Amino acid sequence: MSAAWQPLPTGEFTGIDWNAPGAIDNEDPYLIWAEADRFAGYHFGRGKRPPKWLPIVIELTAEADVPTLVAASSTAWLQIPRVYLDVPGLRFCTARVKKRFFDQWRNNPHLRSLILRFELGLPVGHHAHALVDPCTPDSVPTPAPGLLDGKVLGLIDGGLAFANDQFLDAHGHTRVKHFWRQDDTVNGNWPGNQPHHCVPLDPARAGPTPHDMGYGHELSGADIDAAMATYTRHGQVDEDALYEHLQFWDLTRPVNHGTHVMSLACGKGNLLHPMDDEASRCDLVAVQLDWSNVLDTSGGAMNVSVLDGLMYILARCAPSAQVVVNISWGTLAGPHDGTSVLEAAMDQLIALLGGRLQIAVPAGNAYQSRTHANATLPPSGSVTLHWRVQPDDRTESYLELWLPAGAQGVQISVAPPGHAQPLPPMSMGQGGVWVDAEGSPLCGLIYPSTTALGSNGTCALLALAPTFSRRKSVTTGPFGTWKVVLHNTGATPTLFDAYIERDDVAIGQNTGARQSYLEDVLYDTSGNLGSFVDHASNPTPIRRSGTFNSLSTGRNTVSVGGLRAHPSAGGHFALYSPRKPDPDASRPQRPGVKKVPETLEPCDDNPALWGVLGAGSRSGSVVRLAGTSSAAPLQARAMVNDL
Structure with missing residues (x-):
C-alpha cells in the first residue's frame, strides 16, 4: 500500500482530469469517487x-x-x-x-x-440504459388519460400491495388509479445483488412503459380492477395469484414497508382502531421505487427516482387537484440546510404549484446511531473523529465533512486502521486516493472549495472500499477505526458537521451492508434515563442533535418526528427520532441547518412496545413497524383530511 495519496484520475466516462486545479470544485464528489x-x-x-x-x-x-x-x-x-x-x-x-x-x-x-x-x-x-421516447425540441406536454381531480394522495415507497382491501373502495374497486413501478426486470440489479441475467418484465402483465417517464411499467386503475376480477374466486381476490400474474413477486412477502406506510396514510384502520375519513376514501397515485433504491440505503438513486416519482404523481392529476405526497424514505448525509438538489427541487415544485402540492417526509431514525458529529475548531486547534468501520461490510462507506463558507484554513488528515502515521493532510481544493499494491483505491478524500451537494460552504467526502467480498475482483479495504483529524490553521474559529451516510439493510433483505459509526470515550452509552439526549456540558463531538433525514430539511416540505402514543414513565419521544424542541439548541451550528421537525406524530405505542400497527401485504394481516416512516404518513393523512 502506498504511504501517500495518489492523484485523482482522468475520468473514463466524463473525460475530466479530476486532478487539474479547480476540477473538483462545484462537482458531485460521489461522481468523482465513482470514476476514481x-x-x-x-x-x-x-x-x-x-x-x-x-x-x-x-x-x-x-x-x-x-x-x-x-x-x-x-x-x-x-x-x-x-x-x-x-x-x-x-x-x-x-x-x-x-x-x-x-x-x-x-x-x-x-x-x-x-x-x-x-x-x-x-x-x-x-x-x-437509454430512455424510451425522451424529450425533443418539438415535444409538447401531453396530458395523461384519466387525470384525477379533488383530493389525491400520492405515495412513493417500496412494496406497495395495491390489492390489499385497505386500498379498495366500498364497491371493491381499487382506489389506486395510477400505479408506476420503476423497476424493469424480474431480478433487480442493485449494489449487493448482481444477477447473472436480468429478465425484462412482460409489459402484457406488468403494464406498458409510461411514455412520459421513459422507463418502468404502469398500471391504470382499470388495469388493476380487471386483473383483480380475473383472479377473484368465490368473491375473494386471490392476491398471491394476482401478484404472480402481474410479476410483483416482492409482494409475496408478508411484510412490506410501503404497504404498512400506505395503510397508515389512507387505510381503513384495523378492528381495534377503524378509520373512516377523507383519506380512507380519496383517490391514490402510487409509485413503487425500483428495488435498487430500496436495497441501496445510502440513497444513491434517491435523487433521481424520488423526483421522477413526484413528477409522475403530478402528471396524473388535473391542474385543479389538491395533492398530498408521502415519502417515507431518506438518508443521513447531506448539507441538512435544504440546499441539496432534491430538496431544492421539491421546494420549487411546491412553490410553483401555489399550494396545490404538500409533501410529508420523516425526520429520520438515527438519533442514537452515532452517525453525526458537530464541533468548533478553535484557531490552531483540531478535533479528532474515530470512525468505526465494521468487518464483513460488502458495501462502500461514506463520511461527509461539512464546513461553512470561509473555512479555507481547515486541513483534513486520515489515518487508516493499523497505521500509526496518517496520510498527508489535505487542504481545501485537493483530492486523492489511497491505493493497494495493484493500484486499486482503498479510500478517497475529495475536498473541494464548493460542492454540488449543497449551496452553502463545502463538503469533503471520505469514501471507503468494502471491507469484505466473496469476489476476487472486488478491492477490499481495512476495517476498524479510521482516525480523521480536522485541523484549523486559520485565525478564527470554524464550525464543522460530520455525517456518516446510511448503510443499513432494508426489511427482509441481505445486501451485506453494515452501518459504520463514530466512537468517543465521552459519549454516553450507559442506557440511563438521561443518556438518550445530548447535554451541553458534555464535550464529545458526537451529537444526536442534528442527526436528521437528509431528504427532510427543505423549506416547504413538512418533516415529521416520532412520539410514543402512551409515554408513561419512559418519556414522550421515540428514542430514535429527532426531538422538538432541541435538547441541544444552544450548541453553535452552521447557518441554515435544520435539526427540529415541523411536527410530531406517534410511531411507537409505548416504551416497551416499539412501532405501530399497520397493514401487512395480504388483506386482513396486521404488522408492527417502528420508525418515523410511520409518523410521516399520519401527518400526510391529516393533510388530506384538512384540505
Whole structure:
C-alpha cells in the first residue's frame, strides 16, 4: 500500500482530469469517487466497462428551464423524461447522459451557462440504459388519460400491495388509479445483488412503459380492477395469484414497508382502531421505487427516482387537484440546510404549484446511531473523529465533512486502521486516493472549495472500499477505526458537521451492508434515563442533535418526528427520532441547518412496545413497524383530511 495519496484520475466516462486545479470544485464528489474506483461500488470496477449512460439530476440556472436545456442538447447524449415539460418554469429535471454530454458541457459555453449543478444517480440495471421516447425540441406536454381531480394522495415507497382491501373502495374497486413501478426486470440489479441475467418484465402483465417517464411499467386503475376480477374466486381476490400474474413477486412477502406506510396514510384502520375519513376514501397515485433504491440505503438513486416519482404523481392529476405526497424514505448525509438538489427541487415544485402540492417526509431514525458529529475548531486547534468501520461490510462507506463558507484554513488528515502515521493532510481544493499494491483505491478524500451537494460552504467526502467480498475482483479495504483529524490553521474559529451516510439493510433483505459509526470515550452509552439526549456540558463531538433525514430539511416540505402514543414513565419521544424542541439548541451550528421537525406524530405505542400497527401485504394481516416512516404518513393523512 502506498504511504501517500495518489492523484485523482482522468475520468473514463466524463473525460475530466479530476486532478487539474479547480476540477473538483462545484462537482458531485460521489461522481468523482465513482470514476476514481471505476464504478466499483456499482459492480463495474476492474476488468469491466463503465456504464453506457449515467442517470443524473440537474439544477438549471435562474434564467433557464427544462425546454431551454432540451433545445440546447441532443437526445444522442442527453435524455430527459417528457414529464418535465409539464410544469412551466421548473429548473430541475432528471436525465440520462452519455460521455458526449461531458464533452459538450466542458466545451459548449451556452450549455454550461444553463446548468448550475448536477448529481449522480445510481447507474445500475436499466438506470444505465437509454430512455424510451425522451424529450425533443418539438415535444409538447401531453396530458395523461384519466387525470384525477379533488383530493389525491400520492405515495412513493417500496412494496406497495395495491390489492390489499385497505386500498379498495366500498364497491371493491381499487382506489389506486395510477400505479408506476420503476423497476424493469424480474431480478433487480442493485449494489449487493448482481444477477447473472436480468429478465425484462412482460409489459402484457406488468403494464406498458409510461411514455412520459421513459422507463418502468404502469398500471391504470382499470388495469388493476380487471386483473383483480380475473383472479377473484368465490368473491375473494386471490392476491398471491394476482401478484404472480402481474410479476410483483416482492409482494409475496408478508411484510412490506410501503404497504404498512400506505395503510397508515389512507387505510381503513384495523378492528381495534377503524378509520373512516377523507383519506380512507380519496383517490391514490402510487409509485413503487425500483428495488435498487430500496436495497441501496445510502440513497444513491434517491435523487433521481424520488423526483421522477413526484413528477409522475403530478402528471396524473388535473391542474385543479389538491395533492398530498408521502415519502417515507431518506438518508443521513447531506448539507441538512435544504440546499441539496432534491430538496431544492421539491421546494420549487411546491412553490410553483401555489399550494396545490404538500409533501410529508420523516425526520429520520438515527438519533442514537452515532452517525453525526458537530464541533468548533478553535484557531490552531483540531478535533479528532474515530470512525468505526465494521468487518464483513460488502458495501462502500461514506463520511461527509461539512464546513461553512470561509473555512479555507481547515486541513483534513486520515489515518487508516493499523497505521500509526496518517496520510498527508489535505487542504481545501485537493483530492486523492489511497491505493493497494495493484493500484486499486482503498479510500478517497475529495475536498473541494464548493460542492454540488449543497449551496452553502463545502463538503469533503471520505469514501471507503468494502471491507469484505466473496469476489476476487472486488478491492477490499481495512476495517476498524479510521482516525480523521480536522485541523484549523486559520485565525478564527470554524464550525464543522460530520455525517456518516446510511448503510443499513432494508426489511427482509441481505445486501451485506453494515452501518459504520463514530466512537468517543465521552459519549454516553450507559442506557440511563438521561443518556438518550445530548447535554451541553458534555464535550464529545458526537451529537444526536442534528442527526436528521437528509431528504427532510427543505423549506416547504413538512418533516415529521416520532412520539410514543402512551409515554408513561419512559418519556414522550421515540428514542430514535429527532426531538422538538432541541435538547441541544444552544450548541453553535452552521447557518441554515435544520435539526427540529415541523411536527410530531406517534410511531411507537409505548416504551416497551416499539412501532405501530399497520397493514401487512395480504388483506386482513396486521404488522408492527417502528420508525418515523410511520409518523410521516399520519401527518400526510391529516393533510388530506384538512384540505
